[in-house]
Amino acid sequence: MSSPKPEIGFCGLGAMGFGMASNLVKQGYSVTGFDVAPQSLERFKKEGGIPASSLAESAEGKPYYVCMVATAAQAQSVLFEGDKGIVKALPKGATLLLCSTVPSAYAQSVSQQLKDVGRDDIFFIDSPVSGGAARAASGTLSIMAGGSDEALEKGKFLLQEMSDAKKLFIVKGGVGAGSNMKMVHQVLAAIQILATSEAFGLAARLGLDAREVRDKVVRSEAWSWMFENRSTRVLEEDYFPGVSALTIILKDVGIITSTARLHNFPTPLSSIAEQVYFSGLAQGFGPNDDAGMVRMYYPDPVTKVNSTLPKEDASSKLNLVVCMLVGIHLCAAAESISFAKHVGLPLDQLYELAVDAAGGSIMFQECGKQMIEDLKGGESTLVASTGRRLDSIVQDMLAAVEEAQKTKCPMYLASGSLSLLLMARRGGREASAASVIDVWRV
Amino acid sequence: MSSPKPEIGFCGLGAMGFGMASNLVKQGYSVTGFDVAPQSLERFKKEGGIPASSLAESAEGKPYYVCMVATAAQAQSVLFEGDKGIVKALPKGATLLLCSTVPSAYAQSVSQQLKDVGRDDIFFIDSPVSGGAARAASGTLSIMAGGSDEALEKGKFLLQEMSDAKKLFIVKGGVGAGSNMKMVHQVLAAIQILATSEAFGLAARLGLDAREVRDKVVRSEAWSWMFENRSTRVLEEDYFPGVSALTIILKDVGIITSTARLHNFPTPLSSIAEQVYFSGLAQGFGPNDDAGMVRMYYPDPVTKVNSTLPKEDASSKLNLVVCMLVGIHLCAAAESISFAKHVGLPLDQLYELAVDAAGGSIMFQECGKQMIEDLKGGESTLVASTGRRLDSIVQDMLAAVEEAQKTKCPMYLASGSLSLLLMARRGGREASAASVIDVWRV
Missing domain, CATH: 1.10.1040.10 (N-(1-d-carboxylethyl)-l-norvaline Dehydrogenase; domain 2)
Known part of the structure; x- marks a missing residue:
């Protein structure tokens, strides 16, 4: 990418997410991260990340967003929680990667919910990861990604930044296939x-x-x-x-x-x-x-x-x-x-x-x-x-x-x-x- | 049976065996019982049983014998333990009931061992019971019995004394069928x-x-x-x-x-x-x-x-x-x-x-x-x-x-x-x- 690197929003700076977000910072991206734990935000700042004071702030104006919370319940809350959620704040045509391990039915429900709230302009990728904290930090995770062709095309560079070249698996079958x-x-x-x-x-x-x-x-x-x-x-x-x-x-x-x-x-x-x-x-x-x-x-x-x-x-x-x-x-x-x-x-x-x-x-x-x-x-x-x-x-x-x-x-x-x-x-x-x-x- | 009731040897006066042996005493049999626990022998004497001081004593001269120990390992020990075992002491043509719950393979091995030690004159019945201590004492157990036709004919009266009339099951298939x-x-x-x-x-x-x-x-x-x-x-x-x-x-x-x-x-x-x-x-x-x-x-x-x-x-x-x-x-x-x-x-x-x-x-x-x-x-x-x-x-x-x-x-x-x-x-x-x-x- 010779053009300036796009801004990225990130949510969930736990063991895995912190490494993933910090790696993106190292790769030269401007990453705005949010986590409920203030100490994680503090640590992220030291790594060169931009701490957000709210979910909305982490998402506003970001053309790319990575969600790396622990569970489907947490994902549901951060993505769709009323006026304060990520989806509401994302700009038109943004690309959203859900990297949490969730049931495929939940990933598919996110697609549906995006439609239901009138945000099917968002390119959604179901992309759980594997490999542990060390590989998260070095950008060499295994990633299993499913989504529409358009979404995958838009998000591919980001998936590549986070994964080992041999371990990025684009799984046929659309949203849900990655989770499956x-x-x-x-x-x-x-x-x-x-x-x-x-x-x-x-x-x-x-x-x-x-x-x-x-x-x-x-x-x-x-x-x-x-x-x-x-x-x-x-x-x-x-x-x-x-x-x-x-x-x-x-x-x-x-x-x-x-x-x-x-x-x-x-x-x-x-x-x-x-x-x-x-x-x-x-x-x-x-x-x-x-x-x-x-x-x-x-x-x-x-x-x-x-x-x-x-x-x-x-x-x-x-x-x-x-x-x-x-x-x-x-x-x-x-x-x-x-x-x-x-x-x-x-x-x-x-x-x-x-x-x-x-x-x-x-x-x-x-x-x-x-x-x-x-x-x-x-x-x-x-x-x-x-x-x-x-x-x-x-x-x-x-x-x-x-x-x-x-x-x-x-x-x-x-x-x-x-x-x-x-x-x-x-x-x-x-x-x-x-x-x-x-x-x-x- | 109008003729005098035959003498019975009995081994294993635990929760189940004590009830079974005592019931036979009540039915008018002369029952000579053995157990490793002296207090069981003492109790059995009070019920009118004859306590034996050794396995051999419980078996000598008894045309019928009931073995009600807990496991196959115990049965093997009391039946065949060298010169002191039950089999050695039983008179020619005795009928032996193994009422313990054992693998059918073990019951079948008893038949074989009887042959091996030259005692296939003994009529052997594989007859595990079910029903708990109360039904043992009242002679209303369920019994599942397998053996040769001759053995079953000889032992049937004894099986009937111990079981409920509707719950004596003669299982086709010979020795092992009862255990199965x-x-x-x-x-x-x-x-x-x-x-x-x-x-x-x-x-x-x-x-x-x-x-x-x-x-x-x-x-x-x-x-x-x-x-x-x-x-x-x-x-x-x-x-x-x-x-x-x-x-x-x-x-x-x-x-x-x-x-x-x-x-x-x-x-x-x-x-x-x-x-x-x-x-x-x-x-x-x-x-x-x-x-x-x-x-x-x-x-x-x-x-x-x-x-x-x-x-x-x-x-x-x-x-x-x-x-x-x-x-x-x-x-x-x-x-x-x-x-x-x-x-x-x-x-x-x-x-x-x-x-x-x-x-x-x-x-x-x-x-x-x-x-x-x-x-x-x-x-x-x-x-x-x-x-x-x-x-x-x-x-x-x-x-x-x-x-x-x-x-x-x-x-x-x-x-x-x-x-x-x-x-x-x-x-x-x-x-x-x-x-x-x-x-x-x-």
């Missing part, structure tokens, strides 16, 4: 975050050394981005406040299950994860890092387990932990992909996005592609020409859950996954691991 | 015990009066024997020690899930219940009454909820609790019946047994029959000519889970059931409620 893409990615995230805790809980009850568990899993087909990321915090008991609060993933999983209900679509594993998260909330773990959910499975620090198992015994038990994660991750991949198909998302794009993001896992990488090809074909023709067979995953999972039962360890996701894997076996003994996706075929 | 029948009945019990707690937990979070919840549910299609029975203890917080310990139902559900794994059969709801029970165990609730599981859903006494809801609001929320139980009970019926079919049990007998026992529910009564007819037909032809449609149950369940989510109440069984109900909807909008059983068709 984020949602199906979070299916993987929500399940795999909890699977990490479940794995460490089981490992502790089996008498395994937590560090050895980590080392083994990250070098195995049980690897997931979430396991590798969260396991560091588990080993350090770094939950207070930690990096990513339980309440955040609980909000995201709530979007998954409520949207699934809206579509009459089953999300059995996400639903199980949500219930365990609710139980964690009831234990007071809400503000703690989500890695602290391991305490739902093992009350003491898992690193305190003094492993005295003979080497061979430890090795076979470690293997059960690997098997258990593999089974869960396989089902998570199937739940994410089939839900994506159900809401009409482009599946190849989901694959490209998730395989290299926080939802990534070896199982998603290895079986996700085959699941997608299968769904495109319309009916199950999955035979294991290459890769693992469902039967082998089932046998491993049976052994893992058998052993877990002896330790009296609650295995919400593992036993839930085993049920799904067993249900999927109508495909016969030759079926590929990817054929588990048939269970979600409604 | 008890197991599939416990599918209903295990799910419906926890459903009671889940319902009261949700009701409390919705701000409902617990007594009104009880009154409403027991007069509705959400009725279950377990709800009616356990709700009394919930209202009185009568958990210490209560009547039926969490560890007992946890043992039974462990038999369900481990046998299901052996058969590669999915028992998703029983598995969910087991995990929540494990979490309850980790909270220290093991020795408490299983009705105390309500504390997993609502930490304070549910009777302390001071309901201030307007009458209409309370009524619609009460209705959600009813809907939630209806959905769970429907799925429990399907899981029990389909598992029974899978292990080859006579389904009409299961129906007759369970409809009038602790596993009974209105949903089992109303939809169980249709499920059984459907399974006999071999493939799904279920159309809702009469009775409820699956679609209507799904809509109700969606509303209940939606509302529960707002209260942040963990709804393990309800959300698990909703997933199963949604998976079952391949049958189309006209399908009957009973068609949910298709999900278990593996």
Whole structure:
């Protein structure tokens, strides 16, 4: 852009929003930001931003606006709250980016509300982000954006400023498609975050050394981005406040299950994860890092387990932990992909996005592609020409859950996954691991 | 029997066994009993029983023997423990009743072990019981008995002495069939015990009066024997020690899930219940009454909820609790019946047994029959000519889970059931409620 950079309004200077807005300042934009917390405004000023004293002030005369509040309820309030809201204050033909993680139905309702209040001159983009505070600050987020062609054309430069070049995903399907893409990615995230805790809980009850568990899993087909990321915090008991609060993933999983209900679509594993998260909330773990959910499975620090198992015994038990994660991750991949198909998302794009993001896992990488090809074909023709067979995953999972039962360890996701894997076996003994996706075929 | 009554040996004078053995004494039998607890022997003597000082003494010269210990591990120990076990001491041609609740595989292994030790002269009957301590003492238990025709003929009089005339079920299929029948009945019990707690937990979070919840549910299609029975203890917080310990139902559900794994059969709801029970165990609730599981859903006494809801609001929320139980009970019926079919049990007998026992529910009564007819037909032809449609149950369940989510109440069984109900909807909008059983068709 050789012409002077346009002014940008910004609302929501929290962990993510602050980094995003500050990055735009660094890129040479004049950014007027608003937040309900005065200290955030003060900090923003020090970064070169312009603090606004009201929502209206942050929006007046700004041709571009980024809304990065925490929830749909907050977005509704800041966008449309009577005379004081952002929408009322934006100039004609402004471009509005909603970067919060919200249900797609809410994003679509914003389009409708803009019409209802006579402001469909505003170019609206539904563009949730992913990647954490550090990537927000460096302008290298993943962004999943949906909107009209016109809106996307107008807003693209801004989306590009905030995202990594390879991680800006323009999702076909208009407003709502961005939120849906984020949602199906979070299916993987929500399940795999909890699977990490479940794995460490089981490992502790089996008498395994937590560090050895980590080392083994990250070098195995049980690897997931979430396991590798969260396991560091588990080993350090770094939950207070930690990096990513339980309440955040609980909000995201709530979007998954409520949207699934809206579509009459089953999300059995996400639903199980949500219930365990609710139980964690009831234990007071809400503000703690989500890695602290391991305490739902093992009350003491898992690193305190003094492993005295003979080497061979430890090795076979470690293997059960690997098997258990593999089974869960396989089902998570199937739940994410089939839900994506159900809401009409482009599946190849989901694959490209998730395989290299926080939802990534070896199982998603290895079986996700085959699941997608299968769904495109319309009916199950999955035979294991290459890769693992469902039967082998089932046998491993049976052994893992058998052993877990002896330790009296609650295995919400593992036993839930085993049920799904067993249900999927109508495909016969030759079926590929990817054929588990048939269970979600409604 | 006009001839003198035969001598009976008895082992395991716990809550159930003491009543059973004492009842046999009252019926005029000479009963020689053994237990590891001296005070039980003392008490038994006062009831007119003959205390034995060893296992061998309780068995020597006894043509009939009843083993009523708590677990398969205990049974293995008392039956076969070297020179001191019951089997070694029993006279040639004795009849041995194993009344403990054990996996059918264990019951079958007893037959094999009798052969292996050269004692297949013993007539062995696999005959678990149900009904609680009071009915044990009055000789009106439910009994599910499997064995060879010869063994059943020899032991029948004894089974009749211990059971209600209408509740002695001779189950076709030989040794193991009795245990399997008890197991599939416990599918209903295990799910419906926890459903009671889940319902009261949700009701409390919705701000409902617990007594009104009880009154409403027991007069509705959400009725279950377990709800009616356990709700009394919930209202009185009568958990210490209560009547039926969490560890007992946890043992039974462990038999369900481990046998299901052996058969590669999915028992998703029983598995969910087991995990929540494990979490309850980790909270220290093991020795408490299983009705105390309500504390997993609502930490304070549910009777302390001071309901201030307007009458209409309370009524619609009460209705959600009813809907939630209806959905769970429907799925429990399907899981029990389909598992029974899978292990080859006579389904009409299961129906007759369970409809009038602790596993009974209105949903089992109303939809169980249709499920059984459907399974006999071999493939799904279920159309809702009469009775409820699956679609209507799904809509109700969606509303209940939606509302529960707002209260942040963990709804393990309800959300698990909703997933199963949604998976079952391949049958189309006209399908009957009973068609949910298709999900278990593996």
